[in-house]
Amino acid sequence: MLYFKCGLVILSTTYILSLCSQIAKETNSLDAGFALLYVASGAIAGKIIYDRYRQIHILGALTPNPNVTSFANKISSLSASFLSLGFLVYLFLFLLKVDNYCLTALSIFVCGFGTLYIWMQCLITTYLSTLYYDKHLTTLRQYLASGSFIVLIVMAILGTVASFIPRGGTRGIYFCLVATSLCSYVLTAIFCVFILSFEKEYEYFSDGLRTEMLLDDACSLTSTSFSDMDSIFGTQELNSSTIVSKGNISSSKAS
Template structure:
């Protein structure tokens, strides 16, 4: 799909250029290019997550626990909105070259909501095995959400230490090292988040091709049977009406002849 092809190209490229800008002193003219890449990556990620929300919102009633699935999907959508707002603030601070402590603080905010999003979507994936089952995909998303939580704790710890250290030369050196560690953690969470949302490509294929009935589990059989019976009743009623109209039309034709 074109959306995921663009995502597989732009999102890793944005992360690589962003890391290079932190490691080396790139020309200031590349800041505008990096900002455009940031916005393009955010637009692609937002479209993917919005479609994911729509898919689960429509098909969540077919999962083993519709209440938990829908609630987790709503929490994930709120987390995504908060994360995008935080990212816009991060982009503003980046363009105006605000101090690194402020950028580190907003990075923790963005990564926290990104981790919460992965946790919620991990729960959705666990219950969405009613729609399709992929053991490797489920394990991958649970692993990413768990590891990102540990990295987030590490990032918050070193970011907090860097902010409370004294401004003397020794304290400034330790604070700089802590900021580097926190920055590495933020990029690690960004990479895991990118892998997580790009793994939706397989979900897209299932939803686009339709869900085969033999992949549905027995937990939703009563619900599905009721819908099938109701639909069957409607089709039979329509069939009887068509037969009656056909018979009436035939009788009228015979009378005229």
């Protein structure tokens, strides 16, 4: 999809320039540009996350345990809301040039909810494997979720240590702040890769649920689900030979 391609370009550009600015330490003349890139990145990421929520809200009923899928989807949407709020506050404080301690604490807050979102979506991916299965995609998300948790723990420990080190201990504070900043960039990269990996599922479900790919023959889609899917994936016509409906399931069983 187009906005996934735009997201890849804008998110990558924002990430690289932001990382370079941390090394160069000369961002006064580029603050306006960074602000625009941050807003564009947040808008694209928010669009992907919102569509993902609607997708799971519809398709979750087809999983073996819809209650677990629905609960995980609600938790991930809540964590995404706090993530968005923290991102906006971070952008505001970034423009105001607040001290590093405040930005570090807020970064831990944002990365924490980002990691929670990744774990919930990783759980949802496991339940959606009854509708389709992609070994490489599932493995990638499991590695990303595990890595994000480890990096978050290290980031939280170093951030806490930095807050207790006396201001006179310049070398210790500098090391903790730099390491915490690097951890936040690693978590940001993990989060970007994770949400951009949703493109494969969008491509799959936008073509309709194909009978040969279904692992659970008891699954069915109602006409309401079809109309909801049209609102998410566009107005393109669903191929009748590839859509699973109650009629073709019952006919296949009868044969």
